Structure formats: structure tokens, C-alpha cells
Amino acid sequence: MTIEINATHDPARRSWIESANTPDTDFPIQNLPFALFRTGDHVRGGVALGDRIVDLAALLETGLLTGTAAEAAQAAAGRTLAPLLACAPTAVSALRAELSELFREGGRGDRAALEGVLVPMASAELLMPLKPTAFTDFCTSIDHIRRMAQGAAPLAAMALPVAYNGRASSVVASGAPIVRPNGQFAAAPGSSDIRFGPEPMLDFELEFGVWLRDGNALGVPIGMAGAEAALFGCCLVNDWSARGIQFFESILGPHLGKSFATTISPWIVTMEALAPFRVAARGRGEGEPEVSAHLHDPADRSHGGIDIELTAELAGQRIVRTNLKELYWTLA
Template identity: 65%
Template sequence: MPTELNATHDPARRSWVESANADGTDFPIQNLPFGVFDDGKGARGGVALGDQIIDLTALLKAGAISGPAAEAACGDSLLPLFACARQDVSALRAALSDLYRMNGTGDRRSAEAALVPMSDAKLLMPAKPTAFTDFCTSADHILRMAANGGRSPMPAWATLPVAYNGRASSVAVSGTPVVRPVGQVVPPGSSAMAVAAEPMLDFELEFGAWLGGPVNALAETVDMAQAEQILFGCCLVNDWSARAIQFYEMLLGPHLGKSFLTTISPWIVTMEALAPFRVAGRGRTGEEPELPAYLNDPFDRRAGGLNVQITAELDTGNGPYTIVRTNVAELFWTLAQMVTHQASGGAPLEVGDLIATGTVSGAADEARACLVEITKLGKERLVLPDGTERVMLEDGDTLTLRAKAVAEGYVPIGFGPCAGKITPARTAA
């Protein structure tokens, strides 16, 4: 079962770090996401609070925090933290919340000394994923893509969360340049293959989850309750897509069209912090197949989803302009269902695995979460407020994802930006 609500979720709680109380901040004291940063003194673990980073190493050395999770979160990778018992991670969040709340307890002098302005630090990869699996869990995305291609979708989309095993080595942190890949394509207007710079570079607005422990061994499976315990925390994901490369190579599945770069946001928002924002899973209509038994769980039906609003902003030089507004709650499959299905054939999960939802498209036109949906596979042009038009991304464009978890009566929490700027191909045929 997921984390129950506790004092860290109290909407009345405020921090003596004033920026954490500002309207619209991604990082109020109710959030406390984990990341890795470097302010010139070496890479180490930190927690975002307003416009500051809590240096966990400084707090640990000062004796202001203690315990296995505090020690695990101080290094240049959060993998040891992912492996910690959930109650130890919860105890660390509670200690930080109490230390930095208004009228809290603990050593205020050490707490102040441990703050690093976020503007003075470089945010790094929180961990190197042990593996990366990208799912395709939006019914709206699947059905639109099939319709745009003039075909019917394969029936499996309605009975299982479809996925492919991605390239973990090309997952990179927000701000990493998006170098246009070169590959085998059939250029628009041609019928012959050519090796060329990708002419149809696209984004995919996605949501991701990092896995913790305990995980399954080879040939063992994971039920839905176990899946909830394995989910550590969430981030934003942009699975950049080289559409021409992808469309040409799709005999077996995505390969080079997806492996050149996947961008993630640097802060990991824990499942505990997301507890107030749980909502019912999408459910099924009478025209859709019933859930298979191994993916059908009472809690998941009641609260397997997340009310996380996500936007995509495109800046071609005069923006940025919001071109997508969607919500994780609209997905056809939940995070726990993805984890359970991933292990259902006996594949062992590992601490530090990263999963992504696939394109988070919803039913509304503004919830079309990639350019092939927005432009109907190039048949229509996207016209921005300044008159600029796009069919696909061009060199110099910057695409930024942002998100907020929202629920009535609770303080919204965010994820920080997930951004990338398109740069020209290194070589061209």
C-alpha cells in the first residue's frame, strides 16, 4: 500500500526559507525532492526547498540529521537511497521537514549553513539508470497515431501496458543539448532510403518513475501491492523521437529512432510526497476488455493514478509558448500496473530502474503530447502566437516540460523543468 498522509503533507506547514512559501514554487516544504548537485565543491546529494538546495552532507557532518537514508543520500548517486527501506526514507523527509519548518526543532544554525542557492549549483543526473523501459500507456495517443496512419491499432494496447526496452546510457539530465541524429530515413517526398540528418525530430511529453527495493529475483513476479512498494519517486521525461528513423526501422520495434537521447528532470519527487495527489485509475468502459487478474487490484482502481498536470513549452526564439496541457491521470495504465507487467514474465527488476509512461496524451486537442499528434503526422502545421509555424522541431528550438501535482486542500508540488535545445547534426550525408 502507498504512504499514508502525515505531518509532512500538512497544507498549513510553512518554512523559514521564505522562497519555499512563494506562490507557484515547485518546491514548497511539502515536496522535499531528492537530487544531486555540484556547486564547485564536488557532486553530492541534496534536497530542493524553494530556490535553495539543502546540502545533506553538511547536515550529516553537523549531526543535524542521521540514519541510513541520510547517509545513503549524500553521495554523487542516489542509487543507495533507492535501496533504503521506505520507512528510513520517510524518517529522513520528516526530519528535514521539521528542521526547516517555521518554529521547527533542531539546530537552526546548521540548517542555515547547509543551504546552497540553486542558482549557484549545477544539477546533475540523480543516478545512472540500471535499465530504462519506455511504455506506451495513453489510449488517446495510441488511437490517434493509428488513425493518423490510416490503420487500426494492434489489440494488445487494451490488454497490457505496451513497452520497449530503451537505452539507459543515453538518459541525460535537463539542459543536455539535443543533437539532431543522423540515420537511415526516407526523406519527405522521396521513396528511397538515404542516410541523412533526421528531418522529423519530435518530442514526447512523458512521466517517469525510479524504482527502489525490494525487487524480484529471476523468474519471480511482482504483484500490484509489491509494485507500490518498489516505486520510489517520479520525474519528468522527454523521450525525444527521430520519427523518420523510427518509421523506417520499425520491423521489430523502436531502436535508433529513440536511443539518441532521453531527457529527465533532475529532482526526484518521492511517492510519499505524492500521496495527497493519488486519484482513481482510469478504469475501463463496457466496450474495452476487462483488466487481466494480475493487473486488477482494488487499491489501484481506487487510487492508482496521479493528478499531475503537465505542460510543454516551445521556444523558437520569441517564446516560450505553451503547446500542450495534459494530465497523468488520463493514462490508460497506472505506474504500478507497468511495474507488475514488466516483471510478469519473470524478468528481474533492479534498484535504479527507470520506467516512463510513454506520451501522456489526453482526450482534448490541447492534450496531444507530441508533434505527430499535434500536426496529424504533418498534415497540419502548428502555428504559434507570434506567427511562427512548425511541423517538426527545428535547430535552435527549445522544448521545456513542467508539471504540478494538485489536489483540493493541499499545497501543489512541482518537478522542476525538463528542457532541451535542438542543435544541428554533427555530420550529414
């Protein structure tokens, strides 16, 4: 399944919310990501536009949304976005089309009527959009693996996206405090002097996360042809890592060193919003095996990549700069 480019992606489209038109905004009218937010005690779903949040529960009350678009908004109006992810993709797409129409310059949205459904982002608290039931951490960067292995990547890393199950209960939204964990670690690399105490080598990895729609039944795989349709949207991930604990414990892979916290961005950018950024999947070079038949899909090879630049900063200093299209394995 390839998501088609439509009017919501038109780069010329502007919003009557002025802050959504500035060149440096993360939230132009072409994006329209979802989040769960709170003002006072009131929790509900919203969509970002410039420095505002469109309050979907309030928008529903205006009666301006109808049909499947209203159904999707209803699914996002409660205390979790889980029902939204379970919605029919066509309904979520219809809601996007309606929002784009209501809030675009020259659209049928009446500014006076709609001002009341806008919440200043600065006055809202962004929450975990839903409680994840599982969380799998894939290592899909062959460059990262080669750097760690100081040369040749293991065959398995070129044959499949190696992964481990993370701890879903420790996934938190950006801004949540991170507690430096206590644990056991070697006093020096390779030393048998094992200490217990606060982790001495705390760091984080820049990762890219995907929220899945409803899962598959146990024992019934989703083939490559259907994999793209299982993706709802994406988020940024900071994979907090206690390296001292991790290096010492790793007999069965990472565990306590990765289980104390994983931060995600509260905004879920839909796969539809990313349609204009789709590019060919990374090819295979000399000495690299072809993608195995069960992971090979012509549509995925031609459109499976995503051209998005990602950077990470620490205390204002840029420490990572990469692009999603460099990943060895596609999201599908």
C-alpha cells in the first residue's frame, strides 16, 4: 500500500493560523500530527497547527465535522488515543482532509467559529498518547552496527533487522523526569570488580518510532504487501541507556540497562503526512546479500525509504545528524 499525495500535502497551502506558516514551525498545515493533551483536569486528543492545538472534542461540538471524519475525531476525544489508532485508515484520512480544509486560508472554515476550538500549545501539557502494549527496539542502521563491530557487520544484521523486546511500561512522553538507575557494573572495562550504585555512563540513542494499528493474530504473519497498512504513524524516540549496567549484564542482550526509561515525542505524525517524503529504500552494496524474498516487495523497495533529516543535541550542542533514508531496513 502506497499512500497517495493529495490536496492536504500541497506545499502552497497556508493556514489562517499565522504561526503555522512560519518557515521554522514544526507544525505547518501539511503535518497535522495527533497528541493527547491536558488543560487543568481535562484530557483529550488534539492536532498541532503552529503554536495552537486543535481541540478535537471542542471541534466535534461545533458540528462542523460529519461522517467518518467525525468518527475519527470522536475516537481521539477521550483520555487515550488508542481508539484513534484502531480507526479505519479512511476515517483518519477523512479527518485530516477536513482539518486541512477548515484551517486553510481560503477554505470553508470560519475563523470566528473556530477560534474557540484552539488551545495555545504553551498552556497545554502533552501526555503519553496511549499505553503501549509492547515495544520492540530494532537495530536497523547497518552503519551503527559496523561502527560497533569495528568493521564487518554480522551476517544476521544484513539478513534481518535484529531486535529485542523493550519494556513497554517504561515508555514515557518527552518531558517526563528520568531517574538515573542503580545497578551493577564493572569498575573498569573487563574488570571483575563489580560495583552497585548509580549508573556511571548514562546516555541516549536517537531513534525513530512507529505506532502500529491493531496487531496481527498470534501465528499469522503480516506479509510485506500488507505491512505498510499496519503503520499508523511515527514519533521520535530517545532510547535512554545505562551503559555500565548494559555492558555488564549482556548475556541475553540488553535488559536493565535499557528498561528504566524510553522517551518518545508526544506527537504522532501520521504516515499520510509523510507521503511526500517517501523515497527508494536503501539498496544493497557489494558483499551485501540481497534482501531475502520474504522481506522483498517491489513497492517497498521503490517507496520504503523516508527522506527526513534527524538531529540530536545535548545541552545545545549538535551530536548526531543523520537521515532516515540511510536506514538499512524500511519501516515495513
